[in-house]
Amino acid sequence: MIELKTRLRRTIHGHLVMETTVPLEGDFVLMIYTSKIKLARYLETHAVVGQQGDGYTTTQIFHDYNKTLAKEPVRATEKAIRTQHEQVLATIDTILADVTRHYAGEPALLA
Numbered sequence: 001m002i003e004l005k006t007r008l009r010r011t012i013h014g015h016l017v018m019e020t021t022v023p024l025e026g027d028f029v030l031m032i033y034t035s036k037i038k039l040a041r042y043l044e045t046h047a048v049v050g051q052q053g054d055g056y057t058t059t060q061i062f063h064d065y066n067k068t069l070a071k072e073p074v075r076a077t078e079k080a081i082r083t084q085h086e087q088v089l090a091t092i093d094t095i096l097a098d099v100t101r102h103y104a105g106e107p108a109l110l111a
Contacts, residue, residue, distance in 0.1 A: 002092060006085075008078070011035070016078055018085040022092070027052045030099060032069070034085035036076035043080060045070040045088045047095055049103075065102045069095065 006020040017035035024030055029052050034045040049065040050057040059066070069088045074080050088095075 002096070004089070004092070006089075008081075016076060016081055018081050020085070020089060022096070024049065024099070029057065030065075030096070031057070032085070032088060032095070034070075034081050034088070041075075042071055042073045043076055043084050044068060045084055047099075049099060065099050067098070 002022060004020050004022055006018065008016060008018050011017055015036045017033055019034075020032045022030040022032070028049060030047060030049050032045065032047045034043060036042075037044050046068045047065065048059055048067075050059040069091075070084055072080075072084060074084075
């Protein structure tokens with residue numbers, strides 16, 4: 001069974017964001033975020049893989065998995081954020097398969 005950790009929080013700018021983390025091999029983690037894009041009028045859910053350190057996560061630009069999974073021109077209410085995030089999480093197996101394909105040939109990220 002896949003271990004999902006989900007929380008709803010506010011950004012430094014006061015926008016709601018729902019985020020889910022999924023542990024991968026080693027100290028790598030898949031992070032899925034749903035939030036309003038600053039200065040835009042739509043919700044976006046995107047996924048990124050990063051390496052966790054002591055209280056921080058790093059990603060390598062143009063190398064690590066980073067993909068927009070959903071984008072809707074709706075108002076960023078808590079209900080809309082939850083709905084879009086849950087719809088994306090319903091496809092977690094497909095997302096993990098895509099991550100595995102992205103890192104094909106990479107040593108020890110996904111065994």
